[in-house]
Amino acid sequence: MEYRPLGNSGMQVSTIALGCWPIAGMTSRGVIDENSIATIQACFELGVNHLDTAYMYGATGESERLIARAIQGRRDDVVIATKGGLHWEGNNRVFDARPETLRRQCEESLRRLGTDHVELYYLHAPDPNVPVAESAGELARLMAEGKTRAVGASNVDVPQLEAFAAQCPLAAYQPVYNMLQRGIEADALPWCAAHGVAVLVYWPLLKGLLAGGLRRDTVLPEGDSRLKYSMFHGQEWQRNHDLLDKLRGIAAETGHTVAQLVINWTIHQPGVTSALCGAKRPDQIRDTAGAAGWALTESQRARIGQALRDRGAPDVESPV
Numbered sequence: 001m002e003y004r005p006l007g008n009s010g011m012q013v014s015t016i017a018l019g020c021w022p023i024a025g026m027t028s029r030g031v032i033d034e035n036s037i038a039t040i041q042a043c044f045e046l047g048v049n050h051l052d053t054a055y056m057y058g059a060t061g062e063s064e065r066l067i068a069r070a071i072q073g074r075r076d077d078v079v080i081a082t083k084g085g086l087h088w089e090g091n092n093r094v095f096d097a098r099p100e101t102l103r104r105q106c107e108e109s110l111r112r113l114g115t116d117h118v119e120l121y122y123l124h125a126p127d128p129n130v131p132v133a134e135s136a137g138e139l140a141r142l143m144a145e146g147k148t149r150a151v152g153a154s155n156v157d158v159p160q161l162e163a164f165a166a167q168c169p170l171a172a173y174q175p176v177y178n179m180l181q182r183g184i185e186a187d188a189l190p191w192c193a194a195h196g197v198a199v200l201v202y203w204p205l206l207k208g209l210l211a212g213g214l215r216r217d218t219v220l221p222e223g224d225s226r227l228k229y230s231m232f233h234g235q236e237w238q239r240n241h242d243l244l245d246k247l248r249g250i251a252a253e254t255g256h257t258v259a260q261l262v263i264n265w266t267i268h269q270p271g272v273t274s275a276l277c278g279a280k281r282p283d284q285i286r287d288t289a290g291a292a293g294w295a296l297t298e299s300q301r302a303r304i305g306q307a308l309r310d311r312g313a314p315d316v317e318s319p320v
């Protein structure tokens with residue numbers, strides 16, 4: 001495994017991190033506690049030291065609670081990130097990043113995680129009714145009190161990153177980024193590089209689409225939340241599979257799986273610190289962890305670039 005600095009926090013994170021959304025069991029099907037705990041524990045043997053969760057991962061914080069169970073006796077071996085400012089009311093997401101809400105959610109997350117601090121606490125998403133600077137100010141206070149060692153911001157744009165960083169030391173930025181969603185390359189990635197902010201990207205496998213496990217003739221079962229995205233349907237689906245066929249060819253040359261190739265490409269994009277790879281079973285994170293420790297050749301990266309240009313601009317909905 002490879003490790004990179006978490007901004008200016010003094011901490012290091014593995015280039016492959018475990019995304020702990022699937023184990024919340026809210027979208028991915030067939031999630032069971034034994035597998036979820038085994039997935040987290042597999043990280044110790046793989047050198048994956050970073051776990052990414054959130055207050056809203058599970059109706060009552062199932063993801064954070066499973067992490068607490070899985071890391072018993074190994075607390076010092078993990079860099080835990082959680083997030084506040086988004087929660088569920090029934091099936092609806094509520095954006096509430098008022099200072100008092102962030103404080104209450106942070107304290108609740110610490111109780112669920114069975115710890116007195118986390119290494120990284122993010123603003124999950126900006127609240128349209130609260131200036132980002134106000135949310136950032138509360139996160140600075142939580143850091144000063146030792147409830148988190150470092151602070152990050154997710155789903156914000158560059159002006160919001162600037163407003164945030166003016167109020168609170170900013171160690172990490174968490175945007176969506178993958179081969180088909182590359183908007184941050186224009187502005188946020190260079191901004192973070194210039195300001196020493198780590199970039200930990202989510203959806204690197206585009207919810208499993210780029211992992212290669214879904215075949216062209218796969219019919220997603222009713223109730224699979226991915227059905228709401230156009231990239232899993234019709235012409236977009238076919239175009240994505242034309243791309244995957246090319247990626248499979250390059251992956252075979254490297255002796256790696258498609259998921260490994262996609263994540264390897266991602267963590268070697270300039271400015272990317274780490275890929276948050278979702279998994280609900282140990283075999284998934286074992287496979288993904290094999291993306292670290294090697295590099296695609298220049299010619300392979302060029303062929304991937306060409307395959308992406310051939311695929312054309314995707315029709316991808318915003319995740320948040």
Ligand SMILES: NC(=O)c1ccc[n+]([C@@H]2O[C@H](COP(=O)([O-])OP(=O)(O)OC[C@H]3O[C@@H](n4cnc5c(N)ncnc54)[C@H](OP(=O)(O)O)[C@@H]3O)[C@@H](O)[C@H]2O)c1
Nearest residue numbers: 019020021028202203204205206207208211213278284287
């Ligand atoms: N800040 C934010 O707003 C935000 C938003 C979204 C996600 N996140 C973070 O980013 C993480 C990653 O996002 P994600 O979990 O939604 O999506 P992802 O990492 O792009 O994809 C995860 C899915 O890919 C499949 N998969 C994983 N490894 C595989 C492998 N080796 N072979 C075949 N399939 C594999 C699994 O699908 P199956 O379920 O079909 O097995 C898994 O649920 C999250 O867990 C979370 O920590 C943050």
